[in-house]
Amino acid sequence: MDSNQGSLKGDLVVYVLILILACVQVFFLRGHLLAMLSVAGIQAFLAISFFMHLGSEKATLRLALIPVTLFVLVMMNMIWADSYRLMVLKPFAK
Amino acid sequence: MSEANLSMGHGAGVMEASPFAIPSKKLVMWLFIISDACTFGAMLYAYGYLKNAAADWPHPFESASIMNALLMTFILVTSSLTILIGVRAAKAGNKSKAMLWTFITIVLGLAFAALHLKEWMGLINEGVRLFQNPWGSPMFGASFFAITGLHLAHVVSGAVALLVVILGYKRGRYNSDDLEIWSLYWHFVDLVWMFVVPMIYLMNVKA
Numbered sequence: 001m002d003s004n005q006g007s008l009k010g011d012l013v014v015y016v017l018i019l020i021l022a023c024v025q026v027f028f029l030r031g032h033l034l035a036m037l038s039v040a041g042i043q044a045f046l047a048i049s050f051f052m053h054l055g056s057e058k059a060t061l062r063l064a065l066i067p068v069t070l071f072v073l074v075m076m077n078m079i080w081a082d083s084y085r086l087m088v089l090k091p092f093a094k
Numbered sequence: 095m096s097e098a099n100l101s102m103g104h105g106a107g108v109m110e111a112s113p114f115a116i117p118s119k120k121l122v123m124w125l126f127i128i129s130d131a132c133t134f135g136a137m138l139y140a141y142g143y144l145k146n147a148a149a150d151w152p153h154p155f156e157s158a159s160i161m162n163a164l165l166m167t168f169i170l171v172t173s174s175l176t177i178l179i180g181v182r183a184a185k186a187g188n189k190s191k192a193m194l195w196t197f198i199t200i201v202l203g204l205a206f207a208a209l210h211l212k213e214w215m216g217l218i219n220e221g222v223r224l225f226q227n228p229w230g231s232p233m234f235g236a237s238f239f240a241i242t243g244l245h246l247a248h249v250v251s252g253a254v255a256l257l258v259v260i261l262g263y264k265r266g267r268y269n270s271d272d273l274e275i276w277s278l279y280w281h282f283v284d285l286v287w288m289f290v291v292p293m294i295y296l297m298n299v300k301a
Binding site for chain 1: 113114121124128135139140142143147163167168171172174175178179182278281282284285289291292293296297299
C-alpha cells in the first residue's frame, strides 16, 4: 500500500490550499450557500484525491465508490420540493 | 485462474485477486466511509429542509463563533497533515516518528473537541436546548446538536481508534497499513467538517 503516498511537499501545498479556501468561505462568501458549497466541494476533492490518495488508486476503485455516492447524494435533492411546499403551505401549481 | 492469483494467504488457490488492488480491510474502510458520507449527507439535507421550511429560523452566530469555527477548521486540517506525516514515517519504518506525529494528531483532535464543547456551552448558556431556544424555530437546537454532535462523536472515536492503533503498532500488533487505513477515517472526519461549517455556521450569522 505504499506505492501511492505522494510527497510531503505536495501534501503541504494541498494543506495550504484547503486552508486558503476555508478563509475564502468565511471572509468573502459568507451567506452565499451555493458558492460556499462549491468551495467545500473543491476542498473535499483535494482531500479525497491527495490526503486519502484516491486519485492514485486503481480506476476500478474510483468507479466503484464515487458514482454511487454522488448518485445517492444527488437523489436526496428531491426533498426540496416538499420543503418549499411546507414554506408556502400549498403544493406547487400543476 | 492464473498462477499470480494462487498466492499464499487466506483462501489461496480459491480466491481471485482483488479487482481494486487494495487489501480487503482498506476496501471495508472505504465502504464504511461512503455509507457514513450518506449519513452525514442525509442529516445535512434534513437540516436544509427544516431551515428552508421555517420562517423564523434563528441566526445566533456572532463573529466570535465564526472565528472559533475557523480555528477549529485550522486545527482539523492541520491534524490531517500530521497524520499524513505519521503514516509516511510508519511506511519508512521510523516507529518513534510515526508515534510522535500520531500523538500530535490525537492531541489536535482533542483540542478540536474542547473548542466544540466550548461552543456548545456558550449556546446552552444562551438558552438553546434540543427543542427550544430564545430566538425562533425550536428545531434549530435539535438539528444543530444532532449534526455537530455526530461529527464530534466521530472526532472523539477517531482519536480513540488512532490511540489504539498506534499503541498496537508500538507493540507490533498492528502495522503501517493499519495506521494508513485509520488515517482515511481521520481525513473523512476532516472532509465532513468542510460542509458542516458553511451550512451550520456561515448560513446562520447574526445580522
